[in-house]
Amino acid sequence: MRSASNILRLGVKELYSLARDPVLLLLIVYTFTVAIYSVAHGVQTEVKNAAIAVVDEDRSALSERIRGAFLQPYFQPAALIGLNEVDPAMDEGRYSFVLDIPPNFQADVQAGNSPTVQLQVDATAMTLAGNGARYIQYIVQTELIKFLSRSETEVELPATLVTRARFNPNLDSSWFMAVMQIVSNVTILAIILSGAAVIREREHGTLEHLLVMPVTPGEIMAAKVWANGAVIVLASVLSLHLVVQGLLGVLISGSIGLFAFGAGVYLFAVASLGVMLSTVATTMPQFGLLSIPVFLVLNLLSGGVTPLESMPETLQSIMQASPTTHFVKFSQAVLYRGAGLSVVWPQILMVAGIGLVFFTCALLRFRKTISMSH
Missing domain, CATH: 3.40.1710.10 (abc type-2 transporter like domain)
Structure with a gap:
């Protein structure tokens, strides 16, 4: 109970610290509003107005x-x-x-x-x-x-092919781009916010203050993970309601509550990855440069940009160790096809398992960093 109380209080402190950072707040708002709307309308995969x-x-x-x-x-x-x-x-x-x-x-x-x-x-x-x-x-x-x-009717053929498009009957690319952009932005923000939280403590000298308090490194890290994860889950849910369904008129077939639950599990994994990256980088510019290639690999090879089946089999096997691969599959099943927990529970378990590994590795690195700074 004492550990849970420490994690809760440290998380609340993290939320206050985030609320006093206008740059990060502006980044969150932009990422889940303007960035979603502009990409959904600007990126077209179908033929439109071609010369x-x-x-x-x-x-x-x-x-x-x-x-x-x-x-x-x-x-x-x-x-x-x-x-x-x-x-x-x-x-x-x-x-x-x-x-x-x-x-x-x-x-x-x-x-x-x-x-x-x-x-x-x-x-x-x-x-x-x-x-x-x-x-x-x-x-x-x-x-x-x-x-x-010599007529406006087609020649009678022995067989007729009838096509029915499910989940996106008008084949509108904005439906796909809007939802997948949210998934992509959840990943990059989780890495940035959690990693920036650790580096901000180090740069402001408040990490040493935490060391003299009766809290453990695991509690400090868990607080940063849940606080930043909660902000991103709330922002993504509001974006689904206000931007995707409201402004873009995209039909969400599944449960947004189930998506929020899966996103919370996913953020546990990705935020832990962000903390681990912050223990490697010593300054915010270094952390930014380190995060870019990590995010690009997670995003481009997750199956959200191109189908996972089109990649080499060896790469498909490697990407099974990425939580983003399973989260993309989970998100598409829930938001596009209306899948329930009975369908997507394997993806949730895989993300949770990978997240536990990330959290353990990040905690070991975090403890080592604290002991070296102390």
């Missing part, structure tokens, strides 16, 4: 029909350019796609030949290039079918 040009060497009714099939909001009105303009236009980045329709295209199609239509793609933006190329291929094939059938 396309057509080299029409046929000048037939079919080629005109294909050129007119590129409509907004997916594409800008297709520009008609000459063959000699293609390379300069692509080099200057004026068009993401250039479709070259060869001479005698309509005549070859009507004769049953197989003319080749060339599509040049600026693959600088890989997601736009891949999705846009598929869109264009589908548009050209659809117009060919309509032209050959």
Whole structure:
């Protein structure tokens, strides 16, 4: 009971210290409001307003029909350019796609030949290039079918593929980006706040004051973990309600309370990692430089940016030791698919187990740092 009381009181002291730091408070507010909204609206993975040009060497009714099939909001009105303009236009980045329709295209199609239509793609933006190329291929094939059938109805096929998109029926990338940005920001803030709390004590000379009090290093560290974790959980829950659901209109299928519980377990692990990093760095600039590569690895290889299954098997196995990998899987299951505790309990246990290892390692480092400073 005495240990719990010490942890509670030290955590309250940590909250007061955080409340007197306007820079960190501004960072928390910005991270869970402006950063979420701007990324969700600014980062687009679907084809939208893509610049396309057509080299029409046929000048037939079919080629005109294909050129007119590129409509907004997916594409800008297709520009008609000459063959000699293609390379300069692509080099200057004026068009993401250039479709070259060869001479005698309509005549070859009507004769049953197989003319080749060339599509040049600026693959600088890989997601736009891949999705846009598929869109264009589908548009050209659809117009060919309509032209050959001489009607606006598709040719009767022996089988029909019906696609149903679950959890995001409009395939809106902002739904995905908004939630995953919260997961990403939870990680970086947990590392920054917990590590900054330790370094702030060291720089202000208050760490020595704690050493003369009847508290243990474990209690000091646990207080910093729960206090900073509680702030981040509260900020993320408010962001889900006010920004994601309110401003962005994203449908949250699952329980935000369950997400908050899982986030609390996850913050126990990541905040411990932040404390451990703060025992390696001696100043705030050093801590910032050390945190950046750690956060980038945790974020980029967690499965939130690219599917974990697309990575090499060895890397997939290594990333199972990262709590971020399991938290991303947990968050997607709860917030996107409405999964309950019966589905996500393995991820919670994995995060808790990894967090216990991080906390133990951080505590050993923290004790060593305190003994050296003392």
